[in-house]
Amino acid sequence: MSEMPLQPGRRIVPLVIIMPVRDEQKYLRLTLESLAAQSWQPQEVIVVDDGSTDATPDIVREFAAAHPWIRLVKRDNRGFRQVGKGVVVTFDYGRTQIQNPDWRYITKLDGDMSFGPRYIEKVLGKLEADPKLAACSGKVFRPEGDGYVEEFMLDDMVAGQFKMYRREAFEAIGGFRQTILWDTLDWHMCRMKGWKTLSFHDPEARLIHHRIMGSSDKNVYKGRVRQGRGNWFAGYHPLYMLASGVFRMREQPYVIGGLILIGAYFHSLLRGDPQFDEGDFRQQLHAWQLSQLKSLPRRLLRGHVAGEQRD
Structure with missing residues (x-):
């Protein structure tokens, strides 16, 4: 070179x-x-x-x-x-x-x-x-x-x-x-x-x-489990998590990827896994996510929906 x-x-x-x-x-x-x-x-x-x-x-x-x-x-x-x-x-x-x-x-x-x-x-x-x-x-x-x-x-x-x-x-x-x-x-x-x-x-x-998001470790299914658990750790509101998981069903792996996200999140919730605890982060995050959900009908008309960043 x-x-x-x-x-x-x-x-x-x-x-x-x-x-x-x-x-x-x-x-x-x-x-x-x-x-x-x-x-x-x-x-x-x-x-x-x-x-x-x-x-x-x-x-x-x-x-x-x-x-x-x-x-x-x-x-x-x-x-x-x-x-x-x-x-x-x-x-x-x-x-x-x-x-x-x-x-x-x-x-x-x-x-x-x-x-x-x-x-x-x-x-x-x-x-x-x-x-x-x-x-x-x-x-x-x-x-x-x-x-x-x-x-x-x-x-x-x-x-x-x-x-x-x-x-x-x-x-x-x-x-x-x-x-x-x-x-x-x-x-x-x-x-x-x-x-x-x-x-x-x-x-x-x-x-x-050049790689499907979340697939760098083993496979994309493990990545979706990790993401769902991470969303619980970060303090996602349950309603926002449901909306996000439904939206992700449109991405590869179709349908099952979103279901894995939702399942992993609620599994962590039921187990009482720890969450990110720094100041009032989770409270402010909930307020922001609920405001996003309120604007969801308007954004759907424009072809948009609530989402999140992933590892």
Whole structure:
């Protein structure tokens, strides 16, 4: 691979991207190629290898040799993939490896994504234009057949696969929580502290997710169980959970995926599993979710319905 020279007018921005990866050889090259082609180049890309046993580290080394702003950092192999908490633990380790202390934006990026050459420019442009905007992303699509299908998110939600944060907001919420459903807790905490969050439609800010959401650990069914339990942990209102589960029946795996979500949530409820307990988070979350349900008929007429972010 030959080194890609800095293109005329290419802007280097005070952005740090941290990529927690484990056994991502199938799609990682797509992600790194997308980064290498960006019109706005990040100061640092830290790829944290969380014990890969495939060619993941070799692929990162190949790109790092051509692009010095990409670095490989290795962690000890825990012996298994740990989604949720494990992703944030690996991300937080990457934060300790940041070399430039003057970063203004930080991003967590998955190793199974691809995106256009102006993705960073488009998303960072939104953050620079609005000082109250805490976090931002484009919308997520998955390949299906000969085209792409959008993975539904409300505009207030931010894609956990490529989530870009303003430093002040990230530090105000204390970073990501090392727990399941961290990528739901964070944007709600931003909203509760007076910040705004956004995902937006733009052909040049599309995120292509090359793996079905929630399927990185074993299979998608296990992912739906984990998601349902996570929704209970986060404090979802039962009515909102029912509406969300019914909506998810339209996604792969059709019908059964939504039923698994609902069943796992209420199983956790009946067992009295612990819930996220930080201030009045759950009370405020319930108020927001019930307000979303009240506006459901109007949104259904526009083709929208309540949803949630997932690991």
